[in-house]
Amino acid sequence: MRYCGCLLALLVLVAPASSQQTGPIYDLDGLIVTGVPEPRSESSIGGTVTVLEGRELSERGITRVVDALRTVPGVAVVESGSFGGVASLFLRGAESDYVQVLIDGVQVNQPGGAFDFSGLTTHNVERIEVLRGPASALYGSDAVGGVVHIITRSGSGSPTSAASITGGSYGGRLWSLDLRGGTESVSYGFGLSDSETDGILAFNNGFQNRELSGVVRFLPDTRSRIELATRLGGREFHYPTDGSGNVVDQNAFTFADEVTLGLDAERQVSERVRVELSLSSFASDGGTDDAIDSGADTLGFYGYTSLNSLERTRVRVQSHVLFSGSTSGTLGAELSDQKQRSFSESLSQYGPSSGESQNTRTNRAAFLHVASGLEAVDLNAGARIEDNELFGRTSTWQVGASWGYAESGRFRASAGTGIKEPTFFENYATGFTIGNPDLAPERSSSWEVGWEQGLLDGAVHFSGVWFDQDFQDLIQYTFSPPNPGDPNYFNVAEASARGLEAGMSISSGALTAGGDFTWLATEVIDSGFDSGEGATFVEGEALLRRPKSVVGASVSYRWNTGATVNSSIRRVGERQDRDFGSYPAAPVILESYTLLDASAEMPLLTSGNRSRLSLTLRASNLLDAEYEQVFGFAAPGRQVYLGAKVGLGGGS
Numbered sequence: 160m161r162y163c164g165c166l167l168a169l170l171v172l173v174a175p176a177s178s179q180q181t182g183p184i185y186d187l188d189g190l191i192v193t194g195v196p197e198p199r200s201e202s203s204i205g206g207t208v209t210v211l212e213g214r215e216l217s218e219r220g221i222t223r224v225v226d227a228l229r230t231v232p233g234v235a236v237v238e239s240g241s242f243g244g245v246a247s248l249f250l251r252g253a254e255s256d257y258v259q260v261l262i263d264g265v266q267v268n269q270p271g272g273a274f275d276f277s278g279l280t281t282h283n284v285e286r287i288e289v290l291r292g293p294a295s296a297l298y299g300s301d302a303v304g305g306v307v308h309i310i311t312r313s314g315s316g317s318p319t320s321a322a323s324i325t326g327g328s329y330g331g332r333l334w335s336l337d338l339r340g341g342t343e344s345v346s347y348g349f350g351l352s353d354s355e356t357d358g359i360l361a362f363n364n365g366f367q368n369r370e371l372s373g374v375v376r377f378l379p380d381t382r383s384r385i386e387l388a389t390r391l392g393g394r395e396f397h398y399p400t401d402g403s404g405n406v407v408d409q410n411a412f413t414f415a416d417e418v419t420l421g422l423d424a425e426r427q428v429s430e431r432v433r434v435e436l437s438l439s440s441f442a443s444d445g446g447t448d449d450a451i452d453s454g455a456d457t458l459g460f461y462g463y464t465s466l467n468s469l470e471r472t473r474v475r476v477q478s479h480v481l482f483s484g485s486t487s488g489t490l491g492a493e494l495s496d497q498k499q500r501s502f503s504e505s506l507s508q509y510g511p512s513s514g515e516s517q518n519t520r521t522n523r524a525a526f527l528h529v530a531s532g533l534e535a536v537d538l539n540a541g542a543r544i545e546d547n548e549l550f551g552r553t554s555t556w557q558v559g560a561s562w563g564y565a566e567s568g569r570f571r572a573s574a575g576t577g578i579k580e581p582t583f584f585e586n587y588a589t590g591f592t593i594g595n596p597d598l599a600p601e602r603s604s605s606w607e608v609g610w611e612q613g614l615l616d617g618a619v620h621f622s623g624v625w626f627d628q629d630f631q632d633l634i635q636y637t638f639s640p641p642n643p644g645d646p647n648y649f650n651v652a653e654a655s656a657r658g659l660e661a662g663m664s665i666s667s668g669a670l671t672a673g674g675d676f677t678w679l680a681t682e683v684i685d686s687g688f689d690s691g692e693g694a695t696f697v698e699g700e701a702l703l704r705r706p707k708s709v710v711g712a713s714v715s716y717r718w719n720t721g722a723t724v725n726s727s728i729r730r731v732g733e734r735q736d737r738d739f740g741s742y743p744a745a746p747v748i749l750e751s752y753t754l755l756d757a758s759a760e761m762p763l764l765t766s767g768n769r770s771r772l773s774l775t776l777r778a779s780n781l782l783d784a785e786y787e788q789v790f791g792f793a794a795p796g797r798q799v800y801l802g803a804k805v806g807l808g809g810g811s
Contacts, residue, residue: 189201191204191208191210191288192288192308192310193208193261193288193289193290193294193306193308194206194208194290194292194294194297194306195297195528195530195539196297196477196479196489196491196526196528196541197433197479197487197489199530202537202561202563202569203530203532203537203539203561204537204539204559204561204571205537205538205539205558205559205560205561205571205572205573206290206291206292206294206559206571206573206607207233207290207291207292207571207607207609207624207660208288208289208290208291209231209232209288209289209291210286210287210288210289211227211228211230211231211286211287211288211289212285212286213281213283213284213285213286213287213312216281216284216287217281218715218723218725218758218760219713219715219725219727219758220725220756220758220760220775220776220777220800221281222280222281222282222325222333222354222777223279223280223281224276224279224280224281224284224287224309225238225246225248225276225277225279226779227281227287228248228276228287228289228307229729230675230711230713230727230729231289232624232660232661232662232675232676232677232709233250233251233291233624233626233658233660233677233679234248234249234250234289234291235248235249235679235704235705235706235709235731236248236249236276236788237249237255237704237788237789238277238788238789238794239788239789239792240359240360240398240400240404240789240792240793240794241356241358241359241360241364241366241398241795242277242329242331242356242358242359242366242795243277243278243356243358243366243368243394243396243397244277244396244398244792245275245277246275246276246277247275247276248274248276248307249304249704249705250291250304250305251291251292251304251305251626251628251656251658251679252304252628252656252657252658252679252680252681252702252705253303253304253305253603253628253630253656254272254303254304254579254630254633255273256268256271256272256273256274256301256579257272257301257303257304257305257577257579257603257630258272258274258301258302258303258304258305258306258307259272259294259298259300259301259302259305259306259307260274260276260306260307260309261306261307261308261309262308262309262311262388262390262419262421263309263310263311263374263388263390263419263421264308264388264421264423264437264439265388265419265420265421265439265440265441265473266298266301266439266441266471266473267417267419267441267443267471268301269443269469269582270469270471270497270499270520270580270582270583271301271579271580271581271582271583271584271585272300272301272303272579272580272582273582275415277366277368277394277396278368278370278392278394278415278417279309279392280352280354280368280370282335282350282352282370282372283311283312283335283337283348283349283350283352283370283372283373284309284310284311284312285310285311285312285313285348286310287307287308287309287310288306288307288308288310289305289306289307289308290305290306290307290308291304291305291624291626291660292304292305292573292575292605292607292626293305293555293557293575293576293577293603293605294306294557294575294577295543295555295557295575295576295577295578296526296528296541296542296543296555296556296557296575296576297526297528297541297543297557299493299495299522299524299543299545299555299578300522300545300578300579300580300600301579301580302577303577303578303579303601303603303630304577304603304628311348311350311372311373311374311388311390312339312348312350312374313339313341313346313347313348313374313376314339314340314341314346314347314348315340315341315346316340316341317340317808318338318339318340318808319337319338319339319340319806319807319808320336320337320338320806320807320808321335321336321337321804321805321806321807322334322335322336322337322804322805323335323775323802323803323804323805324802324803325775325777325800325801325802325803326800326801326802327777327798327799327800327801328797328798328799328800329356329357329358329359329795329798330355330356330357331354331355331356331357331798331800332354332355332356333352333353333354333355333800333802334352334353335350335351335352335353336350336351336352337349337350337351338350340808341376343378344377344378344379345375345376345377345378346375346376347373347374347375347376348373348374349371349372349373350370350371350372350373351370351371352369352370353367353368353369353370354367354368354369355367355368358397359793359794359795359796360399360400360406361406362399362409363397363398363399363408363409363410363411363412364397364398364399365395365396365397366394366395366396366397367394367395368392368393368394369392369393369394370390370391370392371390371391371392372388372389372390372391373388373389373390374386374387374388374389375387375388382426382427383424383425383426383427384423384424384425385422385423385424385425386421386422386423386424387420387421387422388419388420388421388423389418389419389420389421390417390418390419391416391417391418391419392415392416392417392419393414393415393416393417394414394415395412395413395414396412396413396414397410397411397412398411398412398413399411400791400792402739402740403738403739403740403791404740404789404790404791404792404793405740405791408449408452409452410448410449410450410452411447411448411449412447412448412449413445413446413447413448414445414446414448415443415444415445416443416444416445417441417442417443417444417445418440418441418442418443419439419440419441420439420440420441421437421438421439421440422437422438422439423435423436423437423438424436424437430481431480431481431482432478432479432480432481433478433479433480434476434477434478434479435476435477435478435479436474436475436476437473437474437475437476437477438473438474438475439472439473439475440470440471440472440473441469441470441471441472442468442469442470442471443467443468443469444466444467444468444469445466445467446464446465446466446467447463447464447465448464449462449463449464450462450464451506461506461507461508462504462505462506462507463503463504463505463506464503464504465501465502465503465504466500466501466502466503467499467500467501467502468499468500468501469497469498469499470496470497470498470499471495471496471497471498472495472496473493473494473495473496474493474494474495475491475492475493475494476491476492476493477489477490477491478490478491485531485532485533486529486530486531486532487529487530487531488527488528488529488530489526489527489528489529490525490526490527491525491526491527492523492524492525492526493522493523493524493525493526494521494522494523494524495521495522495524496519496520496521496522497519497520497521497522497583498517498518498519499516499517499518499519499583500515500516500517501515501516501517502514502515503515514589514590516583516587516588516589518583518586518587520547520548520549520583520586521547521548522545522546522547522548522580523545523546523547524543524544524545524546525543525544526541526542526543526544527541527542527543528540528541528542529541535562535563535564536560536561536562536563537560537561537562538558538559538560539557539558539559539560540556540557540558540559541556541557541558542554542555542556542557543555543556545578547580547600549580549581549586549596549597549598550580550581550597550598550599550600553578553599553600555575555576555577555578556575556576557573557574557575557576558573558574558575559571559572559573559574560572560573566613567612567613567614567617568610568611568612568613569610569611569612570608570609570610571607571608571609571610571611571624572606572607572608572609573606573607574604574605574606574607575604575605575606576602576603576604576605577602577603577605578600578601578602578603579600579601579602580600581595581598581600581601581634581648585598585634585648586598588647588648592636592647593640593644593645593646593647594646594647594648595646595647595648595649597646598634598648598649598650599632599650600632601630601631601632601633601634601650602630602631602632603628603629603630603631604628604629604631605626605627605628605629606626606627607624607625607626607627608624608625609622609623609624609625610622610623610624611623617666618665618666618667619663619664619665620663620664620665621661621662621663622660622661622662622663623659623660623661623662624659624660624661625657625658625659626656626657626658626660627655627656627657628655628656628657629653629654629655629684630653630654630655630656631653632650632651632653633650633651633652633653633654633687634648634649634650634651634652635648635649635651635652635687635688635689635696636648636688637649637688649687649688651685651687651688652683652685652686652687652688652689652696653683653684653685653687654681654682654683654684654685654696654702655681655682655684656679656680656681656682656702656705657679657680658677658678658679658680659676659677659678660675660676660677661675661676661677662674662675662676663675669716669717669718669719670714670715670716671714671715671716672712672713672714672715673712673713673714674710674711674712674713675709675710675711675712676708676709676710676711677706677708677709677710678707678708679705679706679707679708680701680707681701681702681705682699682700682701682702683696683697683698683699683700683701683702684698685698686698691743692743693737693742693743693744693745695737695744700735701735702735703734703735703736703737704734704735704736704749704788704789705734706731706732706733706734706751707732707733707734708732709729709730709731709732710729710730711727711728711729711730712727712728712729713725713726713727713728714726714727720762720765721760721762721765721770721773722759722760722761722762723758723759723760724757724758724759725757725758725759726755726756726757726758727755727756727757728753728754728755728756729753729754730751730752730753730754731751731752731753731754732751733748733749733750733751734748734749735747735748735749736748736749736789736790737790738790738791739790739791740791747790749786749787749788749790750786752784752786753782753784754779754780754782754784755780755781755782756777756778756779756780756781757777757778757781758775758776758777758778759775759776759777760773760774760775760776760804761773761774769806770804770806771805771806771807772803772804772805772806773803773804774801774802774803775800775801775802775803775804776799776800776801776802777798777799777800777802778797778798778799778800779795779797779798780795780796780797780798781797782797783796783797784796
């Protein structure tokens with residue numbers, strides 16, 4: 160990809176030095192950074208982006224990222240039972256591995272797109288940006304259904320420290336520490352948290368999660384920015400259940416330790432040109448430990464151990480050019496590398512068996528994005544070319560438009576394509592299952608149109624989006640390959656998803672309220688190899704675990720004293736699933752359920768406009784609804800938590 164570097168250098172050299180400046184590179188207030196090559200106002204983007212502010216999440220008592228994401232239209236979160244069970248996210252009906260997850264710009268997905276949200280908390284989070292719709296034209300693989308971007312909170316002013324402690328149902332306890340502050344040239348923010356719970360089952364169901372996160376932003380002069388962000392996470396989840404939810408094991412647990420590191424540097428080299436260099440690294444070590452329960456445990460498969468290590472590194476260079484007062488472009492190149500090592504050992508009455516693998520793959524990419532504002536219309540377009548070590552060269556594209564009318568009305572439209580690379584196992588598996596190194600990436604094509612309208616000087620806001628997606632070349636496993644020695648994985652299946660997202664919000668002084676509604680229709684178009692009684696991919700039927708409808712509402716009130724109360728209700732409709740405890744797996748319907756949550760915070764000691772000591776109260780599933788998000792795995796019942804927050808210092 161030598162031509163990428165040549166083009167970047169050319170853009171820097173040819174840009175005149177007498178044109179309008181691109182503006183301060185450090186002022187991101189009110190701007191979106193996800194799905195766009197450089198920060199832009201939300202109104203200029205043709206796609207759909209929801210921003211969840213960290214301060215608001217804290218006031219509402221939301222401590223887990225999965226609970227924050229549930230409030231976003233078009234998002235379905237599925238957790239496997241108790242706290243710490245695998246938490247997956249389905250965006251607009253897409254597969255759960257069709258969402259690229261970024262933490263301060265660093266991708267943290269497993270190779271092939273999978274990601275477990277169970278270990279992410281909202282502590283020390285500035286905001287979460289959720290982009291719905293394909294973004295592979297900018298981010299590459301896995302950004303098929305959308306992108307979730309978690310941004311760490313920084314600080315300003317004199318140093319500020321804070322601490323909190325919470326305890327409650329299911330033996331839940333959480334504590335956190337914060338330190339942040341800054342000057343005109345340096346800002347920083349650090350957070351440490353530790354949470355534990357005994358779980359909802361009678362034994363072996365504990366979950367512990369630890370997080371250390373931080374960000375430092377340095378402005379050596381008015382034309383330069385350097386940012387370093389990191390996150391260290393560790394979690395351990397104990398589970399007594401087998402694959403169908405039966406409580407059978409006394410000591411099985413999974414564990415994961417993760418390190419995320421990102422370095423981003425920008426320099427305004429002329430009045431029209433800004434160059435940016437990004438270096439990122441994500442490392443993960445985890446596995447499963449299911450030792451023998453007792454000396455009498457000698458029948459069937461009675462012991463299992465696995466270890467999995469992942470390293471993902473990326474170098475990305477971009478040149479942002481202002482061609483005129485309203486037209487800009489970004490040309491970039493990217494080199495990424497993935498390394499995975501795994502080991503597993505199984506104990507059974509038939510004797511022990513083990514396996515191990517070590518694989519790598521490299522991807523090179525170049526991308527170009529252009530944005531232009533024409534009076535009331537904003538246009539954007541982008542394309543990306545991938546050169547992958549295994550599946551070769553492929554391309555993706557994206558276009559969008561946003562048209563503002565009257566005083567606060569707007570129409571939006573966008574279309575694009577996405578890709579998802581195969582997993583390492585699908586490419587490299589050996590033994591009883593044979594991987595296919597010639598697999599193509601899974602693909603999608605998507606379009607959407609949207610409308611929004613503000614009334615009463617923005618106090619009331621309505622929005623609606625219709626979307627339509629098609630997923631092609633889905634990878635499937637076949638027990639009976641076409642010929643002896645052939646691989647077990649092929650690109651054969653196809654599915655679609657379409658739907659409506661609608662929302663409204665009201666803000667009137669101390670009172671804010673809102674509501675949202677999602678209608679979703681998914682369909683299997685080509686089931687590929689999946690057939691017969693136990694099939695999970697059936698032509699003409701819906702995709703599993705996606706609700707056809709979700710409706711929610713929330714209300715918040717803030718007193719002049721700083722006290723707040725919040726309440727929300729959400730109803731999730733029926734979903735199709737399978738009972739994997741039977742053979743063949745039997746079709747089942749997961750019943751709809753309603754969750755009512757509430758929270759409150761009362762300052763006891765204040766200084767100026769800052770709370771120094773406050774009490775918090777949070778209740779989840781107040782109606783004690785009995786429901787399952789995965790068949791056979793009960794979800795938590797009513798929960799009540801009481802806590803306290805202490806703040807020191809004068810920063811923000």
